[in-house]
Every structure is written in C-alpha cells, then in structure tokens.
Amino acid sequence: MTIIVLPDLYEATISDIQDGLENGHFKSTHLVKAYLARIEEVNLKGAALHAVSEINATALRRAEDLDTERSERGSRGPLHGIPILIKDNIATAHEIGTTAGSFALEGSVVPRDAFVISKLREAGAILLGKASMAEWASFRGESVPNGFSARGGQTTAPYYPNLDPSASSSGSAVASAIGLAAATLGSETTGSIVLPASRNNIVGFKPTLGLVSRSGVIPISPHQDTVGPLARCVADAALLLSVIIGNDPNGACDIGLPPPQEWPDYTRALNAGALRGKRLGVPRALFQDHPVINDAFQKSLDIFRDLGAHVIDPVDFPSAHELKQSKAEDIVLTVDFKPALNKYLAELVEVPTGVRSLADVIKFNLAHADCRITLTVLYGSVPRMLKFFARLLASEASQIDETYYAALAENWELGRTRGIDAVLQAHQLDALILPTDSARIVQCFLWFIHALALLGYATKPTGVSGYPIISVPLGHYPQHVQPIPLIPAPLHSSAPNMPFGIAFIGTAYSEYKLIGLAYAFEQATKARLRTRAYPSATPVTQLKDVISQ
Numbered sequence: 001m002t003i004i005v006l007p008d009l010y011e012a013t014i015s016d017i018q019d020g021l022e023n024g025h026f027k028s029t030h031l032v033k034a035y036l037a038r039i040e041e042v043n044l045k046g047a048a049l050h051a052v053s054e055i056n057a058t059a060l061r062r063a064e065d066l067d068t069e070r071s072e073r074g075s076r077g078p079l080h081g082i083p084i085l086i087k088d089n090i091a092t093a094h095e096i097g098t099t100a101g102s103f104a105l106e107g108s109v110v111p112r113d114a115f116v117i118s119k120l121r122e123a124g125a126i127l128l129g130k131a132s133m134a135e136w137a138s139f140r141g142e143s144v145p146n147g148f149s150a151r152g153g154q155t156t157a158p159y160y161p162n163l164d165p166s167a168s169s170s171g172s173a174v175a176s177a178i179g180l181a182a183a184t185l186g187s188e189t190t191g192s193i194v195l196p197a198s199r200n201n202i203v204g205f206k207p208t209l210g211l212v213s214r215s216g217v218i219p220i221s222p223h224q225d226t227v228g229p230l231a232r233c234v235a236d237a238a239l240l241l242s243v244i245i246g247n248d249p250n251g252a253c254d255i256g257l258p259p260p261q262e263w264p265d266y267t268r269a270l271n272a273g274a275l276r277g278k279r280l281g282v283p284r285a286l287f288q289d290h291p292v293i294n295d296a297f298q299k300s301l302d303i304f305r306d307l308g309a310h311v312i313d314p315v316d317f318p319s320a321h322e323l324k325q326s327k328a329e330d331i332v333l334t335v336d337f338k339p340a341l342n343k344y345l346a347e348l349v350e351v352p353t354g355v356r357s358l359a360d361v362i363k364f365n366l367a368h369a370d371c372r373i374t375l376t377v378l379y380g381s382v383p384r385m386l387k388f389f390a391r392l393l394a395s396e397a398s399q400i401d402e403t404y405y406a407a408l409a410e411n412w413e414l415g416r417t418r419g420i421d422a423v424l425q426a427h428q429l430d431a432l433i434l435p436t437d438s439a440r441i442v443q444c445f446l447w448f449i450h451a452l453a454l455l456g457y458a459t460k461p462t463g464v465s466g467y468p469i470i471s472v473p474l475g476h477y478p479q480h481v482q483p484i485p486l487i488p489a490p491l492h493s494s495a496p497n498m499p500f501g502i503a504f505i506g507t508a509y510s511e512y513k514l515i516g517l518a519y520a521f522e523q524a525t526k527a528r529l530r531t532r533a534y535p536s537a538t539p540v541t542q543l544k545d546v547i548s549q
Contacts, residue, residue, distance in 0.1 A: 006543045009034060009179040010532075014082055014236045017182055021070070021081055026543050028063035028070075028081030028126060031182075033546040035083050035128055038539035039180050047161070047537035051174035053088050053152035055129040058095045062126050069124075078239055080124035085181040087172050088130040088152070089137055090114045090227065091216035096127060100218045101135035101149025104364040109350040114216025115248040116185065116227050123243045128181050132171030137192060139220050139337060141390040145489035146170060147196075157200050158537035159476070160495035164486060166199035168192040169230060173200040176230045178533050183231040183240055187217055189224045189333065190463030194471040197230055198436035198501030201473050201528050203518070204230045205237045208508050209466030212244050213251030218344055221336035223408065224329075224463050232528065234472060234519040238266040241511065264512050272523045274516030276308030278430040281315035281423060286324075286438050286458060293435045293500050296475035300502060300525075304433070307524055315427050317461070319418040326414055328407035329464050335404045337395040358396050365389055415465030421507055431510070431517055434458050436471040436501040458503045468511050470518045471501040473527040497531055 004025050007016040020026050036055065043052050056062075066081045075081075086092065089100045091110040099105040113121070120127065132152030138144070147155030147170035155170040157163040158178050165174055169186030173196035176184045186193045188206040197204025206228045214225045229240035242265050282301070287294065301311050317323060338358045345356050355364055366389070398404075413419075423429065438458040462469040476499045483495035502521070504514045522528075532538065 009038065009542055010538070011232060012179065012182070013233050014078060014182050014231075014239055017082060018078055018080070020543075022075065026547055027067045028083075029060060029067055030543055030546050031081070031083055032059050032063045032126060032128065034541055034543050035181055037541040037546065038178075039129075041539040041541060042158070042178065042180075042537055047156070047158060047534070049158055049174055049537060050132055050147075050153040050155045051171040051180060052085065053099075053101070053130050053132040053149070053171065054096055056096045056127050059083065059126055059128050066124055066126065076122075076124035079120065079243055081126065082124070082182045083126045083128040084120060085128050085131045085172060085175045085184040086117065087169055087184070087186045088133050089187060089218035090117060090185060091218075092117055092127060092130070096130055098130070098218065099151055100137065101133050101151050102361070103150050103368065104353055104355045104361050105351070106151065107350070107352040108348050110216065111347055111349050112216065114227075115213035115246070115251055116244040117216065119244045119246055131169075131175050131184055131186075134168035134170060136392070137187065137189060137218070137220055138168040139189075139333070139391050141392065143489075145486070145491055154490065156491065157498075158533035159201065159497045159499055159531065160483065160492060160534060162491050163495050163498060164199070164491040164493050165196055167195040169204075170196050172230045173197055173202060173204065176200070176202050176232060178537065178539060179232075180539070183229060183236050185227060185240070185244070186230050187225060187227050188463075189220045189226075190329065191459035193228045193230060194436055194459060194469055194501070194503060197471045198503075199499060201476070201499035201531060202230055202232050203234050203237045203470065203472050203522070204228065204501075205241060205470045205511075206462065206468060207241060207511055208468045211509065211511065212241070213246070213248035215248055215250040219337070219340035221333045222340055223332055223336060223411070224466065226466075234470075234515060234522050235267065235270055237470070238270060238515045238519075242266045266512060266515050269512045269515040270519045271516050272520050273308075274520040275304060277310075278308075278517060279310045279312060279428055280304060280517075281427050281429040281432050282311065282313035283317055283320070283423065283432055283434055284314035285316050285320035286434060286461070288438050290435065290437060292477055292481070293437055293475070296500070297435045297502060300474060300521075303521070303524055307520060312427050312429065315423050315429070315432070317419050318422050319414040323414045323419060323461060326410060328410035328414070329460065331404060331407035332411060334391070334395050335398045335400055337391075338398060358392065362389060362392050362396060365392070411464035415461045415463075416467070419461045420465055420467050420505060424507055430506070431514060432505040434503055434505075435474070436503040458505070462505055467506065467508055468514055469503055469505050470514050471503045472518050472522050474500055474502040474525075475527060476500065476531040497534070499531060
C-alpha cells in the first residue's frame with residue numbers, strides 16, 4: 001500500500017505543491033479551501049495578524065476551472081492551480097479591489113489588470129486575495145507604524161506578539177511566512193520587499209528597475225517602484241520572477257531592458273555550488289550597530305569561504321558617507337508621488353469616493369478623521385494627526401524644479417556611479433553581502449519622534465540606483481533578549497525569536513547571478529528552519545483536513 005505524504009503548508013514549496021497536484025494527491029480546490037481556513041485562523045482571530053485585507057470570492061471557482069483544465073488538457077506549467085496573494089497596491093480587475101490600504105480607494109474600479117497580474121493569470125495561478133500593506137506604501141506621513149492601514153488594520157509579524165512587521169509589503173511577507181498562500185507579490189520603493197522579508201524569515205527579491213513592469217501598480221515614484229516576489233525559498237522567488245517579467249507595452253524601462261530573447265529562466269540559476277570562486281565584498285561603512293545581527297553575519301562569512309567564495313572585507317563605496325547623509329531620495333520621492341498618483345487616479349474607471357487626485361486624497365482623509373483613518377487613539381489631537389498626512393501634504397506642495405533634477409542626478413551618482421558599480425568594479429566583485437537590517441532600531445517615547453525603524457543603508461543604494469537586491473534568512477534573536485516597545489505605536493521593534501536576513505546586491509540585471517549565490521547560501525544554512533511563528537500565529541489547518549471533509 002502506497003502511503004501518500006501531503007505537503008505541510010507552513011513550509012511547502014511551489015514545487016512540493018505542484019508535485020501533489022500532478023500526482024493527483026489533492027486538487028487546487030483543496031488548496032484554496034485549506035489556505036482560506038488558515039487565513040481565517042490567524043488573520044482576524046487567534047493572533048489577529050491582519051495580513052490579508054480581502055479574499056477573492058471567485059478563487060474557488062477559478063480553482064475548479066483549473067482542476068478541470070488540468071484533467072482535460074494538462075498543466076500550463078509550474079504555477080498552474082497555485083494560490084498566490086497580491087499586495088493591495090497591484091491592480092486586479094473585476095473580482096478583487098485595489099486600495100493601497102486606504103478607504104479613499106474602496107470600491108474603485110481599475111481599467112485593467114496590472115501587467116504582473118495578467119502574467120500570473122496566463123500561467124494558471126489563482127489570485128487568492130489581497131495582502132494588507134502599509135497605507136499608500138508607507139508614504140502617508142510620519143510616525144505611522146509599519147504595516148498599518150485604515151482598511152487593513154495593524155499587521156504584525158508572527159514571531160512575537162505585536163512585533164513590528166517592517167515596511168509596506170508587510171502583509172505579503174507575513175502571509176508567505178506562515179503559509180497563508182503558496183507565495184506572494186509585494187512592491188518596493190526603498191526596502192519594502194526585502195525588509196519585511198528579513199523580519200518575517202522569508203526570501204524577498206527586489207529586481208532591477210524596469211525588469212518587471214510597474215504598470216497598474218499604485219505608485220510612489222517611477223524612478224524606484226518595483227514589483228517582486230516574497231516566498232519561503234529562493235527557488236519559489238526565482239520561479240515567480242521568471243513568470244512576471246515580460247514585454248509590457250504600457251510599462252516603462254529605466255535602465256535599458258534586455259531584449260526578450262535574453263530574458264532568462266531564473267530557475268536555472270539554482271545551483272548549490274554557485275558560490276565557488278565568486279568574489280563577495282562586505283561594505284562595512286553601510287553597517288549599523290546590531291550586535292546580534294552583526295555577530296550572525298560575521299559567522300556567515302566563514303560559511304561563504306567554506307563554500308568556495310572569496311570574501312573581500314571590507315570594501316567601501318566611494319559615496320558611502322554622502323549616501324548616508326543625502327536627502328536626494330526624499331526630494332525625488334516627494335516630487336514624483338503627486339504626478340504619478342494623479343495619473344493613476346485619473347485613469348480609474350470608477351471611484352465611489354470621488355477621489356481623483358492627491359489633493360482629493362488629502363481632503364478625504366481630513367473629512368474622515370475618525371480612529372480608523374487617523375489612529376486618533378494614539379495621537380489624540382488634530383495637529384498631531386496632521387503628522388499622519390505629512391508626506392501627502394509635502395508632495396502636494398512640491399514641484400518639479402532644478403532642485404528635483406539635481407536630486408535625480410545625485411541619486412544616480414551616489415547609488416550607481418560612485419556607489420554599487422564603483423565598488424564592484426574596483427574589487428572585481430560578483431556581489432555585495434551585508435545584513436538586510438543595516439539600520440539603527442530606535443525606541444521613541446514622544447508622539448512626534450519617528451516611531452519606526454530607520455530604513456536600512458542596505459536598501460538605500462539599491463533604491464536610488466534601481467539595482468537588484470535579494471534577502472534570505474540568516475538568523476533570529478535569542479530567547480533572553482528583552483522586547484523593545486515602540487511608543488506610541490502598539491508594536492515591538494525587537495523581541496525574542498525575531499528573524500533577520502542577509503542581503504545580496506548586484507549591478508543592473510544581475511538577477512541570475514544573485515539567485516545562484518542566494519540559493520547556495522540558503523541550501524548550506526537552512527536558516528529559515530531554525531525558528532517558527534509563536535503558537536497562536538501558526539495556523540494548523542492542513543490539506544488532510546479539507547480532503548477528508
């Protein structure tokens with residue numbers, strides 16, 4: 001008698017799931033039912049992680065259709081019948097809303113799917129729903145907790161109660177971490193894929209600007225916005241990236257997109273021996289004081305050497321000091337946001353709230369200043385709550401001028417010319433490695449002090465340059481660490497069991513190489529398996545529970 005072993009949905013890879021589907025051990029309808037049950041266990045109940053903001057009511061019907069298609073005509077490929085969650089700023093036509101976490105866009109109708117969504121549909125993926133996100137991708141105001149949105153609530157990481165989930169793709173990262181879907185998509189302007197991936201013990205990949213179309217994505221800046229995968233392993237991230245790239249007539253290219261015949265299948269880069277002979281640089285000037293993280297990173301250097309890599313430590317960006325001090329990124333993002341958002345809003349087919357511009361968004365927020373919208377419970381008064389809209393207000397008041405163009409040029413020079421490209425070329429490096437969370441964690445006691453972890457210096461150069469970065473699990477905080485609260489936000493900035501990652505950075509279109517390096521490290525360390533979510537944040541429903549119903 002053959003014993004069928006069903007994949008554990010907490011750890012299952014897309015390959016594991018696809019093998020079960022191909023062998024007839026279960027169907028996509030079973031997968032959808034199991035994932036929906038897992039979401040129900042921990043999203044609003046149990047740990048109340050608030051990782052998912054909306055469920056696709058047609059997901060089960062889509063699964064039934066794909067099961068029938070598989071039985072009659074075979075599989076479309078490795079994503080056939082695989083449930084995926086999508087960040088709530090990536091446009092989905094018809095069955096699911098797209099709101100960027102804001103009630104201002106509730107009920108809005110997009111003109112078409114985002115390009116990446118059309119690619120997922122073609123590949124046979126099932127859109128399970130929308131993952132929660134920091135409202136307006138963390139571009140709403142100051143002192144706004146990571147992962148908070150009016151529509152989705154406060155997302156928290158599942159490794160310690162009320163743990164800060166980090167950055168704006170927080171729901172996508174949390175959902176992937178504990179198996180609420182096979183994998184997820186997020187977006188990054190500066191750090192919003194890789195930082196929540198690091199905090200949530202998964203793989204996050206921000207590709208080169210322009211490799212993945214951003215059309216249909218609620219924008220911050222066309223100079224930095226990028227869609228990318230969040231998954232439990234490098235292989236799944238590589239597979240998703242291979243599916244969502246492509247030639248989009250509505251998209252834009254910023255760094256000279258290679259012709260279609262040169263687009264690789266990134267899954268072919270999955271080589272456990274990929275580190276042998278490679279030269280890796282350690283940019284120490286970008287580090288901050290994280291004793292636990294830096295100690296784990298230091299130990300990882302011996303692993304790289306054991307795997308045959310040459311570690312050059314330290315290497316310095318010629319622009320390192322200037323990059324840390326530069327305000328150019330803030331200038332560019334502030335100016336870009338208004339015209340980019342206005343264009344997106346103007347193209348919507350329908351907006352029940354009447355919001356058609358950034359100015360309308362600001363008016364809507366001020367007119368609906370209740371606790372759901374403004375966190376009145378934390379900030380108390382209208383003057384203080386205006387901090388919650390500070391970035392929106394600053395962008396509305398901004399304009400394109402000589403200062404803006406100078407800031408664009410400064411970003412390019414500091415991030416590329418005298419940044420990543422300079423150090424890679426000077427030392428003949430294949431990639432840079434450093435802790436993903438190369439940022440100082442701050443504890444704040446007054447409402448007006450920024451109550452979030454500062455963006456990592458690991459992500460600033462890749463943000464302003466548009467270059468790729470991948471984060472994979474590295475370690476976690478020991479049990480004896482005291483949790484540090486963020487005040488007034490109801491979150492912990494660090495805590496026992498909190499995961500952290502290691503980042504690999506390369507030049508434009510070096511995704512294939514970075515995937516190989518990250519995969520080799522992941523396979524040698526298996527760091528994700530060293531820690532799990534706390535009990536009430538760990539869903540228990542498995543495939544066997546729905547198959548037997």
